Amino acid sequence: MAKTVKRSNPLCLEGARQGWVTDHINPVSFRCIIEKRVVKPVCASRVDCMTSVQTGNTSKVLSSKRPRMAEQINIEEGKDGTQQPYFTFGVIADVQYADRPDGISGWRTMRFYRQSLLHLRQAIDEWKTEDIPLQFVLQLGDIIDGCNACLCQSSNALQVVLKEIKNIDVPFHHIWGNHELLNFDRIFLADSPLNTMFIADEQKPGMGTCISNSTDCFNYYAYHFSPFPNFRFILVDSYDLSVHGRDFSNPKYLESSDYLHGNYQSKDSEGSKDYSSPQLKEFNGGFSSEQLSWLHNVLKFSDERRERVVIAGHIPIHPKTTLKTCLAWNYIDMLTLIHSHPSVVCYLAGHHHNGGYHKDSHGVYHVTMEGVIESPAGTNAFATVSVYGDRMVLNGRGRVKSRVFHYQKWPLGNFTKSPLSQETAEKIRGAVTVLPTWAKKSFATPYTQSMV
Numbered sequence: 001m002a003k004t005v006k007r008s009n010p011l012c013l014e015g016a017r018q019g020w021v022t023d024h025i026n027p028v029s030f031r032c033i034i035e036k037r038v039v040k041p042v043c044a045s046r047v048d049c050m051t052s053v054q055t056g057n058t059s060k061v062l063s064s065k066r067p068r069m070a071e072q073i074n075i076e077e078g079k080d081g082t083q084q085p086y087f088t089f090g091v092i093a094d095v096q097y098a099d100r101p102d103g104i105s106g107w108r109t110m111r112f113y114r115q116s117l118l119h120l121r122q123a124i125d126e127w128k129t130e131d132i133p134l135q136f137v138l139q140l141g142d143i144i145d146g147c148n149a150c151l152c153q154s155s156n157a158l159q160v161v162l163k164e165i166k167n168i169d170v171p172f173h174h175i176w177g178n179h180e181l182l183n184f185d186r187i188f189l190a191d192s193p194l195n196t197m198f199i200a201d202e203q204k205p206g207m208g209t210c211i212s213n214s215t216d217c218f219n220y221y222a223y224h225f226s227p228f229p230n231f232r233f234i235l236v237d238s239y240d241l242s243v244h245g246r247d248f249s250n251p252k253y254l255e256s257s258d259y260l261h262g263n264y265q266s267k268d269s270e271g272s273k274d275y276s277s278p279q280l281k282e283f284n285g286g287f288s289s290e291q292l293s294w295l296h297n298v299l300k301f302s303d304e305r306r307e308r309v310v311i312a313g314h315i316p317i318h319p320k321t322t323l324k325t326c327l328a329w330n331y332i333d334m335l336t337l338i339h340s341h342p343s344v345v346c347y348l349a350g351h352h353h354n355g356g357y358h359k360d361s362h363g364v365y366h367v368t369m370e371g372v373i374e375s376p377a378g379t380n381a382f383a384t385v386s387v388y389g390d391r392m393v394l395n396g397r398g399r400v401k402s403r404v405f406h407y408q409k410w411p412l413g414n415f416t417k418s419p420l421s422q423e424t425a426e427k428i429r430g431a432v433t434v435l436p437t438w439a440k441k442s443f444a445t446p447y448t449q450s451m452v
């Protein structure tokens with residue numbers, strides 16, 4: 001049985017301090033939170049709350065059906081010819097379900113906590129009737145709202161959404177967002193149905209491994225899988241560096257706290273420390289050097305095989321797709337890394353509920369999915385993506401706009417040995433604030449904002 005951390009929930013404290021939850025969300029349902037906070041630390045009874053959640057045996061909750069593997073095919077770009085996609089998958093973000101009345105968030109946006117469950121149900125119903133059955137769904141995080149922890153409803157809310165998901169016989173890949181970490185700690189999550197790492201592909205030599213240790217279960221929760229030849233999906237952990245979800249004594253907590261409080265501030269184009277980083281907030285997080293190094297190895301593997309890669313994480317990494325306050329702490333590190341790998345087609349994120357879209361200067365498409373939680377009745381926010389030989393077509397539903405991601409041409413020459421051109425390498429030296437070993441060797445001159 002996973003150990004739990006008794007800790008106050010910053011969402012509850014912040015909400016209570018700012019008064020926005022009490023002011024704008026049913027004061028009756030919030031009363032018990034206030035009382036708990038005054039009498040004893042908020043959510044001190046979380047251990048009791050969580051005992052009823054089923055742990056371990058994830059295969060009972062998720063479909064055991066492995067994605068169908070077609071025979072190896074020769075994908076010729078731009079000569080697709082067929083109208084049929086090779087495969088399709090679903091995407092959804094920020095369901096943030098809670099059994100509580102609608103309310104106004106700290107961002108002055110309406111949140112529809114009960115409606116979000118109906119939206120999830122509707123998305124599943126529509127996915128079930130797609131002409132081409134989905135191979136899988138990417139759930140980009142925040143499946144239940146942090147307020148469940150304050151209400152001692154974390155386990156109940158999780159069971160409610162997992163029950164909905166069971167209504168479709170398609171595997172869900174779950175990402176962890178800030179609200180997962182407000183409800184549960186990482187040790188609990190690692191042993192819960194929200195850990196879908198068991199659907200990951202086997203790690204091959206040279207691709208790096210996910211490190212686990214006895215104190216933390218997973219240093220980071222990231223994995224990749226190939227549902228169809230020549231295509232790879234990588235789930236990254238944008239709360240690998242985070243002040244939530246780990247015990248205060250955990251070295252990663254201390255590293256994250258240092259990062260958040262400015263010891264690793266990013267640098268501006270002149271190489272000076274940039275103290276204006278608005279993304280350095282507790283409800284955001286970042287990528288450790290170990291994770292970036294692992295990702296580099298996976299992407300190198302994909303480059304070499306000319307695979308087309310989709311990366312998915314909770315927090316956006318491009319400033320043009322979100323408020324700057326909602327970016328990953330070291331988004332520049334992640335951007336720099338993916339720009340050095342031509343296999344990357346797009347980066348899918350959630351977190352910023354208004355959504356966003358941008359094709360960056362390196363031809364990488366960035367989509368921030370609109371949040372289900374802020375979708376009123378009569379709308380919704382999810383997508384089905386069809387994957388072809390030369391493009392991916394994101395068919396948005398409700399508030400999500402449809403998009404086409406055309407693949408880039410592969411660079412000439414043997415890019416696999418050195419994915420960075422000399423010019424690119426020169427541009428990005430100094431870009432990474434947490435330097436992985438490989439990056440220390442590769443980068444040679446200061447980063448400029450034009451890279452973004």
Ligand SMILES: Nc1ccn([C@@H]2O[C@H](COP(=O)(O)OP(=O)(O)OC[C@H](O)CO)[C@@H](O)[C@H]2O)c(=O)n1
Pocket residue numbers: 010011014015105106107142146178179281283326351352353354
């Ligand atoms: N104006 C604000 C409002 C809130 N905060 C801080 O954000 C923390 C988390 O807020 P929450 O709305 O629960 O987080 P979500 O992940 O649901 O949404 C973030 C989305 O990006 C919004 O589109 C809260 O504890 C406050 O400290 C803030 O800094 N400024």
